[in-house]
Amino acid sequence: MKSFIQVITVISVVAAVLLTGCKQSMVISKVDYSQSIESVLQPDDDGTVTDPQHGITFNIKPIQYAETQDTSSVTTNQVRYIRGQEGYYYITAPDYKNVYVMAPEKGKLVLKETLKVTDNGITKPAFNQRMTHIQLLNRSTGEVWKVTAEDIKKKESQMAQREVN
Amino acid sequence: MKLQRTIFIAIIIGLFSSTLYAQEAQSDYEIQQTFKEQYADYEQQVENVSAPDSAEKLIKSIKQFDQNYSEHKELLDKALYPDTYEEQMESLKKSSVRTLNKVETITQQQKQLKKLENQLATYEQDLNQLDQQTDSLKTAIRQSAKNEKELSNMVREYRQNLEKRDELILTFIDSMVVTYQNMDLDALQEIEDYDKASRIKTNDALKLIHDISEENIQILKRNASKLQVDDYMRMAEVNHQFQAMWSRLGDKIHEVYEGNNADMLAENINGNLTEWNNLLQTNTVDAMKDYFAQQGIETNAFESADEFNKALHSYLDRKIKESRDNRSEENYSDLQQFKEFWNRVEVQWTSNLAQANVLSQDQTSKLNQKVDEWTQIAQPRSNNILVYLLGGSVLLAVALGVMLIREKKTNGSA
Numbered sequence: 263m264k265s266f267i268q269v270i271t272v273i274s275v276v277a278a279v280l281l282t283g284c285k286q287s288m289v290i291s292k293v294d295y296s297q298s299i300e301s302v303l304q305p306d307d308d309g310t311v312t313d314p315q316h317g318i319t320f321n322i323k324p325i326q327y328a329e330t331q332d333t334s335s336v337t338t339n340q341v342r343y344i345r346g347q348e349g350y351y352y353i354t355a356p357d358y359k360n361v362y363v364m365a366p367e368k369g370k371l372v373l374k375e376t377l378k379v380t381d382n383g384i385t386k387p388a389f390n391q392r393m394t395h396i397q398l399l400n401r402s403t404g405e406v407w408k409v410t411a412e413d414i415k416k417k418e419s420q421m422a423q424r425e426v427n
Numbered sequence: 428m429k430l431q432r433t434i435f436i437a438i439i440i441g442l443f444s445s446t447l448y449a450q451e452a453q454s455d456y457e458i459q460q461t462f463k464e465q466y467a468d469y470e471q472q473v474e475n476v477s478a479p480d481s482a483e484k485l486i487k488s489i490k491q492f493d494q495n496y497s498e499h500k501e502l503l504d505k506a507l508y509p510d511t512y513e514e515q516m517e518s519l520k521k522s523s524v525r526t527l528n529k530v531e532t533i534t535q536q537q538k539q540l541k542k543l544e545n546q547l548a549t550y551e552q553d554l555n556q557l558d559q560q561t562d563s564l565k566t567a568i569r570q571s572a573k574n575e576k577e578l579s580n581m582v583r584e585y586r587q588n589l590e591k592r593d594e595l596i597l598t599f600i601d602s603m604v605v606t607y608q609n610m611d612l613d614a615l616q617e618i619e620d621y622d623k624a625s626r627i628k629t630n631d632a633l634k635l636i637h638d639i640s641e642e643n644i645q646i647l648k649r650n651a652s653k654l655q656v657d658d659y660m661r662m663a664e665v666n667h668q669f670q671a672m673w674s675r676l677g678d679k680i681h682e683v684y685e686g687n688n689a690d691m692l693a694e695n696i697n698g699n700l701t702e703w704n705n706l707l708q709t710n711t712v713d714a715m716k717d718y719f720a721q722q723g724i725e726t727n728a729f730e731s732a733d734e735f736n737k738a739l740h741s742y743l744d745r746k747i748k749e750s751r752d753n754r755s756e757e758n759y760s761d762l763q764q765f766k767e768f769w770n771r772v773e774v775q776w777t778s779n780l781a782q783a784n785v786l787s788q789d790q791t792s793k794l795n796q797k798v799d800e801w802t803q804i805a806q807p808r809s810n811n812i813l814v815y816l817l818g819g820s821v822l823l824a825v826a827l828g829v830m831l832i833r834e835k836k837t838n839g840s841a
Contacts, residue, residue, distance in 0.1 A: 298505035300456045342456075388454030404452035 295349035300389040302342050309336045316345070320371055322355070328376065329358050344389035344396055350374060350411045352396050357383040361398060363411050377414040379407060458499050459506035465492060466515065473523050479534055482527035489516075489523050536610050540683065543606045547631045550599045551638075557592045558642060561585060565649065582653055589646065589658060593665045596639055600672045603632065607676040610683075632680050636673065637692045640699035647706040656718045659711040660776050663783035666707055670700055704784060708732055711783045724765055732785045736794075743797040750804045762805045769798050 303311040309323040322341050323333045330337060338355040345351050351364040351371060360378050364371035379387075379398065386401035389409075398407040398414070406417040453461075469489055476482045493516050496503065503512040564585040568578065643666075673696060681693045712735050719726060726738040746765075749758050772780065772791065780786040786794075 298455075298502065299459055300454070302456055388456055390455045399452060399454050401452050401454060401457070 293349070294347050295345050296347045296391055297345040298391050300342055300344040300391075302340060304339055305336050305341055307336060309333075311341045313343075322353075325353055325355075325362050328362065328373075329355075329360060342387060342389060344391060346391075346396050346411065348411060352389055352398075352409060354379075354384070354387050354389075354398070356385055356387060358387070359383045361409055361414060375412060377409060379414060455502050455506075458496075459503060462496050462499070462503055462506075466519065469519055470522075473519070473526050476526055476530060479527065479531050482523070482530045486520070486523045486527060489519055493520070539606045539610075543602055544631060546602050547599075547635055550595060550602075551631070551635055553595055554592065554635075554639070554642075557588055557595065561588045561592070561646075564588065565653075568653070585653065586655075586658055589654070590661065593661055596665050597668060599635070599639070600668050603636075603672055603676060603680070607679050607683075610679055632683075633689055633692050633696075636680065637696050637699070639669070640696050640703060644699055644702050644706060647703070647710055654710070654714065656711065656714045656776075659707065659714050659783065660779035663707060663711070663779040666703055667782040670704075673700065708784045711780075711785045715785070718768070722764055722768060724761075724768060736786060736790050739794055740797070743794065743801060747797065747801045747804065750801060754805065759805050762801055766798070766802070769795075 297316060301313045301316060303313055305311045305322050309321045309326065310319060311322055312319040322336065322338070326337060327333045338357075341353065341355050343351050343353040349366060351366065353362045353364060354360065359380060359382070360376050362373060363375040363377060365374045366372075384398075384400045384402075384405075388399045388401050390397040390399060392408075396409040398409050399405070408415045408417055469485070469492065472485055476485055496512070500512045507515060564581055568581050568585060643662075647662075677693065677696070681689055709731075712729065712732055715735060716729070724742070726742040729735040729738040742765075746758060746761060749755070750762075772786075773795070777786075777788060777791050780791065781788050
């Protein structure tokens with residue numbers, strides 16, 4: 263009788279282990295989230311921007327606060343963002359000094375990195391999707407930065423020109 | 428000094444390059460936005476272009492546009508998804524070529540219309556001239572106290588004038604058909620909507636058609652007694668061609684030539700054509716009466732096309748019965764007389780009589796069967812008897828000859 267109980271216990275443990283293995287969630291790897299062309303959006307009075315093409319709506323005010331420490335009113339009429347391969351959102355606006363790298367989570371965007379571009383900000387910024395990174399372009403001057411989720415580097419003019427073209 | 432100058436030039440070039448470079452800096456977003464804007468602009472231009480030269484320039488410009496953006500093909504494929512850059516450019520190029528063809532067609536049509544306008548002016552002038560001559564002759568004939576021969580010459584000249592007039596109308600119809608039959612009215616309307624100035628502001632064709640139909644009615648009304656079956660058969664042909672042109676092209680002619688009274692003219696033409704048909708039918712039947720009287724064809728009296736058909740049937744039935752009962756020279760002579768008329772019907776007038784609504788082709792065919800029947804049995808009997816008598820005489824002579832020879836032989840042997 264005792265040995266029977268032992269056998270039953272062993273079988274139960276093995277079954278439990280096997281069943282636990284079956285419950286593991288499926289994983290699809292090597293997902294490319296990259297958005298081929300940046301989105302240029304106009305915030306409403308509340309600072310909400312909506313991109314129907316890519317199915318995302320968020321409020322710009324937290325980023326504006328980080329940039330200007332002011333949320334009394336929406337101070338920009340244009341928000342530019344692009345999504346990189348890993349899924350991060352790169353967000354900036356005209357005259358902003360930084361690029362904000364935001365990680366998408368359930369119902370929210372979480373700041374991953376604030377990447378400083380210049381002290382004075384870029385008057386006419388634009389994002390381009392490139393093979394390995396995001397490119398930030400100052401359309402007024404032609405200056406180019408290589409942007410990743412962790413880092414931003416200004417490109418030399420000749421290299422930048424090649425990259426832009 | 429030289430070094431300073433070189434540095435200065437280098438700085439200037441550097442500044443110039445950086446300015447140029449800065450101007451050229453364009454983001455992917457701008458590239459696709461500019462492409463979409465320019466594409467929409469080209470689509471609009473393709474829609475609006477109204478001259479072949481402009482259309483050709485536009486096609487060249489679109490090719491250049493394609494060359495400018497083909498290096499961004501991959502980017503634009505993504506931006507234009509689910510369409511592709513190639514598909515969009517192909518579509519634009521095709522529609523620009525279609526537009527060029529359409530504009531060329533329209534230009535051609537407009538040239539044809541202009542040419543027709545000039546032709547119409549000539550026709551109108553010639554017709555007026557002929558009408559005046561015809562009227563003068565008609566008046567002269569009415570008032571003439573001259574001898575019968577001179578009167579007859581004037582009538583002949585009058586009829587020749589009418590014949591020329593009919594020829595001119597047929598030429599006019601040909602010109603109208605050539606100009607209008609392949610006309611793409613929708614394309615013409617489209618270009619007129621875009622460019623109102625391109626509309627032909629004249630009513631000449633419609634007016635001329637109206638006037639011709641009006642004048643023909645007057646001719647038929649005025650000249651019932653002076654014209655002969657031949658004239659009416661020619662007129663039936665003109666009437667038929669005229670009606671065919673009007674029913675095929677009337678809407679286009681009406682549409683192309685604008686004017687306040689266009690609707691009224693078109694309505695009048697329809698009314699005139701009905702009257703023209705009726706008069707033509709009545710006058711042809713009357714002319715047939717005269718013709719039969721001249722030819723000595725004694726049918727029952729007839730006043731309408733229907734009665735004419737019945738009179739012919741009745742005449743043929745009567746003559747066939749006569750032939751069956753008693754084949755005579757007189758009956759045969761009547762047949763010859765009738766066949767002279769009937770040969771003209773068969774060879775020349777069948778379709779004209781149908782066009783004039785006097786005898787349909789079916790009715791002619793049924794009458795023809797009776798004429799054939801009459802022909803078969805109308806051979807005078809007297810002729811046959813002569814043949815039989817001659818044949819019998821020859822046979823008798825041969826038989827007598829044979830008998831005479833045999834008798835001689837018998838007597839000789841005895």
